[in-house]
Amino acid sequence: MGFVTELLISIFLVVSGIFGLVGSYGLIKLKDSLQRLHAPTKATTLGVGGVLVASMIYFYVSTGYLSVHELLISVFLLLTAPITANFIAKTYMARNLRPNDLPESESDYGWSIYDEPPESRPDT
């Protein structure tokens, strides 16, 4: 393995390590649950992504085959991370916030956590 590829792999690994660390530190540092939610949904995407890119380069150089597992992992990660964040946000809102802690909904109905959807209302 040449010096340049080793350097490239190391850079990706170090960058991803830094972002993973910062994301975890954010979990301790920020003050409420909703702010903490921002740290793992974003700062760690690049953390995991960097490791995956490094792994792809390493296996391409050492075996000569392009490994697509890493691409699949990042696609699944991008699909699932927002859903998890949304579940956590909704759980937090349902347990700790009341409707008047939040801004008013600009449509005819309130937020879905506190308000019934249109179909199940008896008057519509």
Next chain:
Amino acid sequence: MMMRLIPHPLLSIALVLVWLGLVNTFTLGNLILGVVFGLVIPMLTAPYWPDRPRIGKPLRVIEYVLVVFWDIVVANVQVAWIILFRRNANIRSHWIVVPLELQSAEAITVLAGTITMTPGTVSATLAADGGCILVHCLDTDDPDAVRDEIKSRYERRLKEIFQ
């Protein structure tokens, strides 16, 4: 006949590609098995996507994916910066209400996911009729500017794709 065999061509192609990616080696046997999955799974799951949206402009999808990828990288750096160098007292979090023009559930799902992955915002919940979305913003001086950016940068593109 063709429509009954392959009700959802894009899903079939995606399943074949994902299967080939999972086994990570390209052989004829794996390809055939992938095609079998690509045919059977859409048929079995057809009841769960009754009126799926049409993708109007496929090239716009590529543009959207590239824009979002770039924004994710920028978002990572921005959030890391805020975590490391802002004192907690100086972080001004806001709730932002974004009215939606998108109609289909799929488009709104994509928009909500995008908002969560991009700079300093997490989508929290929808209005009960899907008319607007509640977004939590980690740090901003100007909530209206964030709302306008979400509308012009992502929702406008999604509207072009899903119509």
